[in-house]
Amino acid sequence: MKNQVLNLKTRVMNINKSTRSNAVTIGGILIAYVVCTALINSGNMSNLLRNLLVAMCYYSIMAVSLNLTVGILGQLSLGHAGFMCIGAFTGAFFSKITVNTINNTFIRFTLAILIGAVAAGLFGIFIGVVVLRLKGDYLAIVTLAFGEIIKNVLNVFYIGYDSKGIHFSMKDTASLNLEEGGMVVVKGAQGISGTPRNSTFTIGVILLIITYLIIVNLVNSRSGRAIMAIRDNHIAAESVGIDITKYKILAFSISAALAGVAGVLYSHNIATVQSTKFGYNTSILILVFVVLGGMGNLRGSIIAAIILTVLPEYLRFMQDYRMLIYAIVLIVMMIFNWGPACINWRKNHSLKDLTKKLMKAKKEA
Amino acid sequence: MEMLSVKNLSISFGGLHAVDSFSITINKGELYGLIGPNGAGKTTVFNLLTGVYKPDMGQVILDGENITGRSTIEINKAGVARTFQNIRLFKNMSVLDNVKCGLHNDNKYSTFAGIFRLPSYFKTEKRMNEQAYEILEVFGLEKEAKILSSNLPYGKQRKLEIARALATNPKLLLLDEPAAGMNPSETEELMETINLVRKQYDVTILLIEHDMKLVAGICEKIFVLNFGIELANGLPQDVLNNPEVIKAYLGE
Incomplete structure (x- = not known):
């Protein structure tokens, strides 16, 4: 019996380091989910x-997915919200026009998610x-511009539908020429309202775990290695025959x-x-979530996203000083995460060491 | 049999003729040394051969295939691999993953299979691991396989770069100052490794080196470059005793 336990222990210790770290992250998410429920x-x-x-979930998904571009591909993108915008609009549009035809919420929402993902991809x-032929600051500026373009173009979209099909205009609702009984779905600056509210915490957590697994599996595969090779040294990556353009676009679109x-x-x-x-x-x-949680560190992204989503809401009682405190918290978190002295302190005071010491003391006693 | 045949390769940067009418023929399995004073254009020759620069003139034929003017990636696929003068490892990746990057093009499975862990993922990864460990063993790096490549000592980083280049299964291996910064005993070990690699992998090697002991010790032929122009070319004893080479590079 004792042998078996020992065997199990060594087996657990022998599991791949990254697998163990994934188990910790997903376990953490699940525990948080159970506690919250x-x-x-x-x-x-x-x-x-x-x-x-739910906000925590979608911000976490955003942070984890941006980490793929910024931390793992090593390209600075400032237009990530633009892709979220496309997903939000296509998904909501789909749900709105099919709300009466597809009665099964599960199927409709799954389809909406797939459509949003494909459109954004x-x-x-x-x-x-x-x-992606640009690098560094230039890339950041251009992605920023594209993000703004997406936002502003969608801001003047008017889309409606009636028995004849979908009508589209960039002027106003009247120019859609809808039949009587037709419905305007996208109303320019007013956006889409009345989308079925299908998002729940459970779905959010499931999507977060799926997102996390997709990125982790990608990173630990052949394509992921190519992506990281490009980040570490693109000249060397080319010299071993890695197609830089292909993998940059792959990472960016995922x-x-x-x-x-x-x-x-x-x-x-x-x-x-x-x-x-x-x-x-x-x-x-x-x-900010990504940088604070650590470039390439998916778990850190999730933690940072959760903390920084909750914090501003709880600081509301401070009114005007809210954003000031928020900034100070950002600085403190930054120092705690990445200051050399803090890293050393954390190493010397880790939970692992503490349990080891306790075990030792117990044995001696 | 000719592995590499270069004719009249030239490139200028502005008014500077960095490499002028470079011609060389390397037979299969040969180990050729490329030497010359600093700024002679040795690394530029490597950059021309690997497609980093496009030549103004001349042609490069690898194993009967004209690879002149192709991109770096295509040239690597055609069978040319290289190392760099200043080490260019994938620093934030493990030693094993560095070599597996070299195996990238010979072991394929789709991104989809990688994300959703289809059987082809496990099969190919297993094969890649075996091949990578095989190469690492040749270089004595198998014990360090799991550590970060930037944590390797300098000499081993140089070796890992050669290992990664070899993983692409090249016909021609270009080594840019493999012994730079190594102490005499490390250099000695490197010479043995290079000899072993030649035997095991049946690869033709062209190397740039300033360490004359290494060059004279393992190279079968030597090419001397000075100001982008050929100064001497031939067997080591002839080249190293050539008065012009002594005057321009070796010193009296």
Whole structure:
């Protein structure tokens, strides 16, 4: 019996380091999920926090997916919210026009997610082909511009449908020439309202775990190695025959598609989707999650996204000082995460060492 | 049998003729040394051969295939691999993954299979691991396979770069100063490794080196470049005793 336990222990220790780290992350997400559900069911969770649960999920998905571009591919993108915008609009549009024809919520929402992901992914490919020949600051500026373009173009879209099909205009609702009984779905700056609110915390968590697994599996595969090789040294990557353009676009479009998923989750969580919500500020906010959590560190991205989604809401009582405190928290987190002295301190005071010491003391006693 | 045949390869940067009418013929399995003073254009020759620069003139034929003016990636696929003067490893990846990057083009499965862990993923990864460990063993790096490549000592980083280049299964291997920064005993070990690699992998090698002990010790033929122009070319004893080579490079 004792031998078996020991065997199991060595086997657990022998599991691949990355597999173990994934298990820890997914386990953490699941525990958080169970705790939250228990709190909701027992009525112990405040309304404020309960309303933020889905937001945490889509911001985490955004952070993890942006980490693929910024941390793993090593290219700075400031237009990530643009892809979320495309996902949100296509998903919401689909749900709205099929709400009466597809009665099964599960099938409709799954389709909406897939459509949002594909649409955002296609845009990712399109924009990637255009911009990925640039590097560094230039790439950042161009992605920023594309993000704004997506936002502003969607801001003047009017789309409606009637028995003849879908009508489209960039002027106003009247120029759609809808028949009587036709419905305007996208109303320019007012966006899409009345999307079925299918997003739940459970779906959010499932999507987050799927996103995480997709990126982790990608990183630990042949394509992932190629992507990281490009990040580490693109000249050497070329010299071993890695097709740089192909893998850059691949990573960029997968990242965009996952942002589209987050967008669908977003648009099915609130009453109205407006394109102005997906501006420069949102892109920067998500970049802050990634930088704070650590480039290439997916778990860090999730933790940073959760903390920084909840924090501003809880700081509301400070009114005007809210963003000031927010900034200070960012700086403190940055120092704690990446300051050399703090890293050393964390190494010397890790939980692992503490348990080891306790075990030793127990044995001696 | 000719492995590499280069005729009148030239490139100028502005008014500077960096490489002028470079011609060389390397037979299959030969180990050729390329030497010359600093700034002679040795690395530029490597960059021309691997497609980093496009030549103004001349042609490069590898094993009967004209590869002049092709891209770096295509030239690598045609069978030319190289190392760099200043080490260019994938620093944030493990030693094993560095070699597996070299195996990238010979072991394929789709990105989809990688993400969703289809059987082809496991099959190909297993084969890649076996091949990578095989190469690492030749270089004595198998124990360090799991550590980050930037944590390797300098000499081993140089070896890992050669290992990664070999993983692409090249016909022609270009080594740019493989012994730079190594102490005499490390250089000695490197010479043995290079000899072993030639035997095991049946590869033709062209190397740039300043360490005359290494060059004279293992090269079968030597090419001397000075100001982009051929100064001497032939067997080591002839070249190293050539008065012009002594005057321009070796010193009296």
